[in-house]
Amino acid sequence: MDNKFPGKDVTISDLKEKFPLAAKKNKNHQSKIDICGHVFGGKKIPIFAGPNMVESKELIFDVAKNIKKIGSSFMRGGAFKPLTFPYRSKKFNETREKGIEWLMQAKEKFKIPIITEVMETKFLPLVTEVTDIIQIGSRNMQNYPFLVDCAQTGMPIMLKRHYGSSIRDWLGAAEYILKEGNKNVLLCERGVVVPHTHRNTSRFLLDLQVIPAAKELTHLPIISDPSHATFWSPWVKSMTLASIAAGADGIMLEVHPNPRESAVDPLQPISYGEFKRLREEMKKVAKAIGRVI
Amino acid sequence: MDNKFPGKDVTISDLKEKFPLAAKKNKNHQSKIDICGHVFGGKKIPIFAGPNMVESKELIFDVAKNIKKIGSSFMRGGAFKPLTFPYRSKKFNETREKGIEWLMQAKEKFKIPIITEVMETKFLPLVTEVTDIIQIGSRNMQNYPFLVDCAQTGMPIMLKRHYGSSIRDWLGAAEYILKEGNKNVLLCERGVVVPHTHRNTSRFLLDLQVIPAAKELTHLPIISDPSHATFWSPWVKSMTLASIAAGADGIMLEVHPNPRESAVDPLQPISYGEFKRLREEMKKVAKAIGRVI
Amino acid sequence: MDNKFPGKDVTISDLKEKFPLAAKKNKNHQSKIDICGHVFGGKKIPIFAGPNMVESKELIFDVAKNIKKIGSSFMRGGAFKPLTFPYRSKKFNETREKGIEWLMQAKEKFKIPIITEVMETKFLPLVTEVTDIIQIGSRNMQNYPFLVDCAQTGMPIMLKRHYGSSIRDWLGAAEYILKEGNKNVLLCERGVVVPHTHRNTSRFLLDLQVIPAAKELTHLPIISDPSHATFWSPWVKSMTLASIAAGADGIMLEVHPNPRESAVDPLQPISYGEFKRLREEMKKVAKAIGRVI
């Protein structure tokens, strides 16, 4: 009723005034972003695999070796993690500077590019030494000064959608990065809050409808993260294949040698064996829609 | 905190006490339901296609001929429709008894089985003369006396999930039907209410996570209806392919010769040409996951 | 972006075309509905109190006597109940015809008007013999043929909002009743599905914002039901007082002599003592905003 006032949904004027750099210029406009030889937004669908946390040197070396062999394009794993509560047990803890060091060693030894999260400007110099993509987590999506600081590193950035945010808010956050002249932005859907998530341990629902919706509006590649969205490893396979069929330009998976021993969120990682089998199925679905893994 | 009191999510005791007939008896328990030679819950993924409303004899004959040729297993189309407002224009109206008559003629002429909605017990005798599956709409999912009346016809039933209901409520509704001795129950996901649906005209989000979630709990086949869920035809293709990849046992599509001329919800139907091309892609994705269209 | 197509929110044309009878004719248009001498939509705020279910004659007589003494305007209590699962224990069961008979006897003996739910057209003759207001439950809000049947009895009707429905859907349902010439319609907010309800046993959130929102659009009185919305008796007091402050025209409360022994939903009823104390506080808040209990 108040068309001149901002609402919940994207309007045509938003495309020109609110996020002109994130908006498609024409129907076929699609960015292709090359990161370490892996192109996002093209025919190929790169995979990020790895543990939630960089728990130990042994773990991260074991993961790097195995996921590279299976066929992951990048290794994921957090040395810095936004944890809901401030208390840390020995097991449940960030490894921070040490974790970054282990990632660096694993990267060198196994020649696998890295994506890892950073949560504070002051750690950008450290983290960008090792990471090939800066991961901005859901909880920082609207930390605008931090988005600008990340953008100014010139590094590729993966911007996770906040679990309560609209597509309008998400593209607005991406625009903050693009406006700094940093064109290498990947968007990542990782689950949203909804009335029903089907299990008492599952907090989010993977919003696959946002993939075609975002692709109507933006040229930026869209990654899907079924592990965080489902919080429940038995659903990861079908939600991964559905993500590919829905048009995702990349897949982020939580993979751990002993999933139930994962330091955090032990219900969501899949094992090496599950990852290997899933990758074979991903290849088939990708091929069916004219893409490749 | 009150484990003895009912909560939002399914508990282990629910499987035995609340919906023992809908619950899986073991990990591999999966019902196969044969309706007019089309088996739901097996390797094949049947398609329901057709208009939202049985608008006219001409329309329904044209649709029957075309979708059969393209490869739809069933024709869908409503002669009775739950409309949000009580006023009817000439264009925007239920055709009721006439519509049922036209469906009957089309069925006979084009030899295509029918699925159509019924909203009241008093129309069950009329509607069951033509329909091969009774469609119970979202808005009637919790109309329990009506569920029992439908069950007692002995006909196969497709039970749409209410757009605000949990999986627990949905399986409870299915149990009402199963308890009457009617085993031919299909569940249908058709979109749920969530905070963000990405367009001001889109009211629902297709909940694909409910497919693996439901398959953990129940042996009943799960159908997906991307047309109603998205309310927006450009998203139907990707959401259909994602439904198949997620494990749907059937797909319901709104197909209309002139989508924008559809009597209701003109933003959601796809054309014959779009349906034809989509079916080819559905076949490929189905094959990729070891199923067939 | 598609203003000519129906969306999620009420538009100005809706007021004229979709629900002209439910819509306010001017800023101050407010219906006053007199039921058994209790006027809804005026200065007074009537109370409905009583158990969830008419469990036994003893219970309902005890409740009628006590809540009348405390000051409830109407007694509520269901002989017919939409239960999520089809199995009935001895304790957890509808009393149906017997329950209606007990309500009738209690009404006669204690001279208190009745509001009770009916779920099927075939029971309308029976239920309207005793009830002074037909309660249409959340799950039947969109059972349009049934709404018409209820409307045609000429009885006052309280239409509960479906827990997943928009204000647009709710006013559309009310319009079905009004269109039959039945002007005595009360709307009732009873909680909606949202991402966070704060307890694992609480399924809904009381939507108090819908009170001013509805009052902008409709002249019909709005009732609030904090018991069903919260599912948790310790929150009932504050949500009742907040409902009054928000502008509710009536309050429905679940009251039981032994709340934790209630046949259904034992976490939500309050006791006679709690009701008595609450009513005193309700009087004070009502007075503060220029109304009376």
Next chain:
Amino acid sequence: MDNKFPGKDVTISDLKEKFPLAAKKNKNHQSKIDICGHVFGGKKIPIFAGPNMVESKELIFDVAKNIKKIGSSFMRGGAFKPLTFPYRSKKFNETREKGIEWLMQAKEKFKIPIITEVMETKFLPLVTEVTDIIQIGSRNMQNYPFLVDCAQTGMPIMLKRHYGSSIRDWLGAAEYILKEGNKNVLLCERGVVVPHTHRNTSRFLLDLQVIPAAKELTHLPIISDPSHATFWSPWVKSMTLASIAAGADGIMLEVHPNPRESAVDPLQPISYGEFKRLREEMKKVAKAIGRVI
């Protein structure tokens, strides 16, 4: 089904292990926090009033003078604002250092304490020179390193709930502050994302049920912000009175001399006259529940 794994809702062990400092020690545990002589958590309900943005010196002086006269305990107003999009018009802009300077001058001249938002650690020294309470906005609720930095200033902090966050996440964020030894924490509910918000311009629903829910779990005072929640000034009055009746320990209101001329969100502020009349009604409702404004 997996009680040992973290879920969506607060469990009893959370109270001891996840947020022992935020959790109530006993049923009657309630913190009273004295800020500039205004006590939060006691009988009195302080008010924060003022514009969304510190637009100009003239505006902020005019507001300070008027709201103090009307009876606001604190003046609110943002010099730093998290804006959804990076582009600034002349009108729609943060005033930053200048805004802080104007707040300082207004505070001195009109002797009214200040609450204002800060979004980055580097501006803490500047902002804490003028503010009496650090406001942490919804979008920064989970910016944990920043919460710690704010806590270490020793200043009182108001922590707004993220619009997608559970009560568990919110109390976890509060625990980060409390763990640093800073006990002066106010929680603020400002609206959450839900399926239906009743207007296309309204993005949130004021969650009043969270007030009794939070008061069951925590001793921290709860503030309510009906202006941001409703995004629509005509609903502010009833939602403010409902907040008081629900048990809020403070009220934050957006007040502007010419609401529709507000630099941001012009649909939500109320005028001086509306504020004056509302405060009189707030006093009455507060008195009715045994509190004072």
